[in-house]
Amino acid sequence: MAFSPDCPLCVSDHAPLLWQDDKLRIIRVDDPRHPGYVRVIWQRHVAEMTDIDPMDRLHLMRTVFQVERLQRALLRPDKINLASLGNQVPHLHWHLIPRWRGDPCFPDAIWAPPRHDAVQADAWAEACGTLAPQVEHLHQILKTRGPAADVPVPDGAQDAPGA
Amino acid sequence: MAFSPDCPLCVSDHAPLLWQDDKLRIIRVDDPRHPGYVRVIWQRHVAEMTDIDPMDRLHLMRTVFQVERLQRALLRPDKINLASLGNQVPHLHWHLIPRWRGDPCFPDAIWAPPRHDAVQADAWAEACGTLAPQVEHLHQILKTRGPAADVPVPDGAQDAPGA
Numbered sequence: 001m002a003f004s005p006d007c008p009l010c011v012s013d014h015a016p017l018l019w020q021d022d023k024l025r026i027i028r029v030d031d032p033r034h035p036g037y038v039r040v041i042w043q044r045h046v047a048e049m050t051d052i053d054p055m056d057r058l059h060l061m062r063t064v065f066q067v068e069r070l071q072r073a074l075l076r077p078d079k080i081n082l083a084s085l086g087n088q089v090p091h092l093h094w095h096l097i098p099r100w101r102g103d104p105c106f107p108d109a110i111w112a113p114p115r116h117d118a119v120q121a122d123a124w125a126e127a128c129g130t131l132a133p134q135v136e137h138l139h140q141i142l143k144t145r146g147p148a149a150d151v152p153v154p155d156g157a158q159d160a161p162g163a
Numbered sequence: 164m165a166f167s168p169d170c171p172l173c174v175s176d177h178a179p180l181l182w183q184d185d186k187l188r189i190i191r192v193d194d195p196r197h198p199g200y201v202r203v204i205w206q207r208h209v210a211e212m213t214d215i216d217p218m219d220r221l222h223l224m225r226t227v228f229q230v231e232r233l234q235r236a237l238l239r240p241d242k243i244n245l246a247s248l249g250n251q252v253p254h255l256h257w258h259l260i261p262r263w264r265g266d267p268c269f270p271d272a273i274w275a276p277p278r279h280d281a282v283q284a285d286a287w288a289e290a291c292g293t294l295a296p297q298v299e300h301l302h303q304i305l306k307t308r309g310p311a312a313d314v315p316v317p318d319g320a321q322d323a324p325g326a
Contacts, residue, residue: 048243050232050320061224069213079253080211083246087262087270090242099250107250109274157213 004045009091015041018142023059026067026142033104033114033124034097035131036075036138040064042092049084049092064094066147071098073151074138075131081109102127167208172254178204181305186222189230189305196267196277196287197260198294199238199301203227205255212247212255227257229310234261236314237301238294244272265290 004010016028022043029037040063046052052060068080077098084094099106102124104114116124141149167173179191185206192200203226205215212220231243240261247257262269265287267277279287304312 048231048235048320049228049245050235050243057224057228058221061220065212065220068211072211072213079248079250080213081246081248081250082212083244083248083272085242085244085246085272087242087244087272109246109248109250109272111272112274113276157211 002044007045007089007091009041009089009093010045018139019146023056024063026147028139032128034110035128035135036071036098038067038071038096040067040094040096046092047086047090052092063147064096067096069153069157070138070141070147070149070151071096072157073153074141075134100127165207170208170252170254172204172252172256173208181302182309186219187226189310191302195291197273198291198298199234199240199261201230201234201259203230203257203259209255210249210253215255226310227259230259232316232320233301233304233310233312233314234259235320236316237304238297263290
């Protein structure tokens with residue numbers, strides 16, 4: 001099915017778009033607890049990775065890893081979390097979530113209950129403020145140059161733009 | 164780094180192995196709440212997808228999608244959840260989790276608090292019992308024929324073994 005009128009990812013045009021092509025789009029996720037959180041959404045209404053053909057899978061995953069590379073290069077998180085869940089909205093999309101040791105749920109998944117007390121929550125809010133310019137830089141690069149933008153590769157990471 | 168003596172995924176040989184090659188291994192996850200849950204673990208100690216080279220990424224994701232295809236064909240879940248987190252064990256691995264509308268956390272991620280009351284928990288335990296032969300079949304196929312095994316493709320899914 002190409003379009004489902006009941007699906008929020010098919011009908012919404014309010015998501016803050018960073019980049020798109022005819023197959024997929026990259027949107028900003030404005031979650032104040034998780035700076036640099038991005039979603040990559042397949043344009044067509046399908047539920048699973050194995051619902052799209054192998055070349056499309058390759059294109060989608062290549063884009064996911066290009067964005068991961070930009071998140072690592074620009075935000076230097078402690079870890080990247082990647083997830084395709086879709087239990088609530090079964091329209092194929094990937095969550096790309098930079099994680100830090102001080103973030104509310106670390107080292108659990110972001111869907112687990114937060115571990116923060118009030119002091120830790122304040123410290124994390126301050127850290128998020130410090131990260132804001134880098135997050136804005138990530139958004140600007142995606143908007144103006146796309147996920148294949150060539151930026152310096154973090155230590156140990158394999159070059160991804162051409163991959 | 165190829166091996167880290169402090170990493171449980173580097174040193175453990177107790178995980179119930181289903182299949183492996185020189186690059187990755189597929190293990191059974193014996194979580195009674197989540198039948199058919201499987202992990203695909205990179206053999207080398209690296210943290211992120213962008214720490215391995217593009218051909219290795221392709222091989223790892225192809226294997227993940229082959230296993231997804233087998234899970235869908237043999238277990239007919241309502242959804243597949245894929246995730247690479249690694250916050251607790253930063254050694255590259257993928258969670259492949261078949262999900263059903265009646266499972267404890269649905270439609271949340273499995274890392275969220277369960278929603279079940281006692282009646283729902285009993286019903287789910289019974290459903291898991293019914294699924295047990297299909298789960299055993301999945302494990303047997305992975306052990307004897309590997310992730311590229313040719314089994315009938317579920318409706319709407321794209322063929323994956325050669326992809």
